[in-house]
Amino acid sequence: RWRRLYDRIFWVPPNCRWDTDAPPKFSMPLNILFAFAASFTVANLYYSHPILNILARDFGVPYAKVSQIPTVAQAGYAGGLFFLCPLGDLLKRRPFVLSLVFVTATVSIGLCVTKSFEVFSGIQFIIGFTTVTPQLMLPLVGDLAPPHRRAAALSIVVSGFVLGILVARLLSGIVAFYVSWRYVYWLSVGLQYAIFASLWLFMPDYPSTNKRMNYFKMLWSMLVMVAKHPVLVQASLVALFTSSTFTSFWTVLTFLLADPPYNYNSVDIGLFALIGISAMFLMPLYGRYIIDRFVPWFSVILGMFWCMLGICIGAYTGSFTVAGPILQAWFLDIGLQSSQVANRSSIFSIEPKARNRVNTVFMVCVFCGQLMGTSIGAHIYARAGWEAAQSYSVAAIGVALLITFARGPYESRWVGWRGGLSIFKRDRASADG
Template sequence: MQAGYAAGLLFLCPLGDLLPRRPFVCGLVFFTATMWLGLCITTNLSVFTAISFITAVTTVTPQLMLPLVGDLAPPNRRAAALSIVVSGLMLGVLVARVLSGTMTNFVTWRAVYWMALGLQYLIFALLWCFMPDYPATNPGMNYFRILWDIVKMLFRHPVLVQACLAGLFCSAPFTSFWTTLTFLLAGEPYHYSSLTIGLFGLIGIAGMLGSPVYARLVTDRFVPHFTVLFGLSCSLIGVCMGTYLGSFTVAGPVLQALLLDFGNQTAQIANRSAIYSIEPKRRNGVNTAFMVSTFCGQLIGTAAGNHIYAAAGWIGSGSASVGFIGAALLTIIARGPWEERWVGWRGGWSMAKKNKDSADGKTSEKTHFENGRIRDEEKAIGAEGKVLAEVAAEPGNESPLGADDEEKSSRDSKDEIRPAKI
């Protein structure tokens, strides 16, 4: 399933820049739910594996929603809006882990899959009823050109490469911790049951719920660089406490779960807020580059955590996580918030936004959508009014546009999209 999800991130998510969002998202959710039915009823391992891969490819709809939030939210409130969606996404992962672990103690694993099937069809129904039809941002672009542009963006935007590397390094400790935590709590000195270990995931919910508040009060007021440094520092403190106290007291892993989840999420939200400013009409491509690197970090964290734990125990795997977070901090420190080149701190050390209405503190942006329309459509309305006026002025067309029509055309062409307050 991990290979399928990686394929979906790389080959399906960029289509969000090419296709209208509503039919694309609804189609993916319906297809995934329908294919999921095969997982509920099949008894053949090969069929189960094949369907798992296919559903993993199409289970990327949350990654299509995040760039849409970046389009809809005002730039100076983008971090708060993104934090709400990311908190919901991460909360779903934690709750699913706890719920599935609890259910399998009382019912078969198929009951978990049947429940997931019902939830997916419920999501499809809600999207069909309430999701507006947002137009495509790049309707004439070629699919292969979109994929190639992702590669070119990595050579064109230093902030994107910085965010991708930081995302890779800070996501590895997250998956390493949650993978090896089971081994720690099941062995000496705790000997917790699988049900108790599953409930441990609820601790991370506090960190998830605190992230939107922090984003609203802090992230949107300073440059993203400040929040990334703060989030990584929280993660580093949490990993150190959990690593070197976890073998003696359960308070260590508890504090690590709280600080690591909070720090990782706030850093990722700040990075997204920064990179969504670089290519306003290619946010799905930008998000693809960021998420592929983040997903690679998750795979590295899972594999490294298991191997290092088997060789050096809890302290060994935790020390590796400290190294990953240290690498992420070095990546962020190597390039300042106002630096336009690849390395350095040109422009100063200030963490206050120079442009209060922007997401990154310096880039002026415009919101693309409101109620399913693009700002370019407003320009088209104004151009249409000019054409009608020219036609009415030609000989033989004695009836010019009425005053009401002229007033309406002028008003339509001058109206500005006002993004909703977050």
């Protein structure tokens, strides 16, 4: 019986089978499918954000304790990134991705029915651990897209990633206001099974890139990469600090808007997700005409400039006008997306057959940063309020800028500016300039 179930789940339709002589081409519909899958799997991490105050009331716990829910989800995601994502360089990606989506969808049913805060938190950790599909899609796009169009193709998947975050917050706030927050998670279960069906029907059966490599050697090789590639370390440290500002903002924003002087309900808080839609649609064009044209180093600095601008506006006006957080959300989305796409475009050039492991190193730092931002933001807000919590974000972007300026766009060593300062690519066909 189990064998029959296995054969049905992993049976490959004729249109998805790999043909070495005529492999499936990377097309826009496939790019959009990967973006769709990234969108509604990453949403699992963010459904709780606009309803933390409702969860605190229903489970009978204080704000400081309920803020653990996004924290444990991010912790699980970081664990999945480190232990599961490297397998993308070892296993065939179609059965691997399908297994993860199916398990995540099934485990999510527990969130819909549990009445225990501890069980809810534990299931969130497990779901975070298995919700790594987007991070398997991004290296795959890096493998398949032409180098001179890599940033544009990655931007589409990243836009889907951001859409999932926005939709999660929007749907969660609206559904929880009109019915019960449990329906949010039933909707999540349905969407994940829809992703499973879509990928089963259309995802090509790409071959493994490293069939003979040992799993533990793969884990060790990531540490070797960190010691070997300065650009990977620089990109990862920048991502650590910039991503912490994102979760710090969205975690404490719920508390700011739910309390005086705003007293917004969950629908109003969820509608804040709409702010990022314009940023999401802008990113593919931004990737093609800015990131693909200039060296990644310049695009990273430009992205952090947008982040700093938005944070400064929101931090020091948000306590008395809602315009501050609105502008902060928009600039933060633009800045964070563009800097991460530029960094990925750069690091995916260093070891073509190890892109899942390269992405794992990068994303472990991203989600350690998000974990740090969620925890620090919530604790600072509880003790000193909105302005102090966002002042932490100003400092984090400042540190990220120092790390970026420590190493120039063409420097091959750990520190310095050898190779010049030109922001234009010397080789237009390359991804890293």
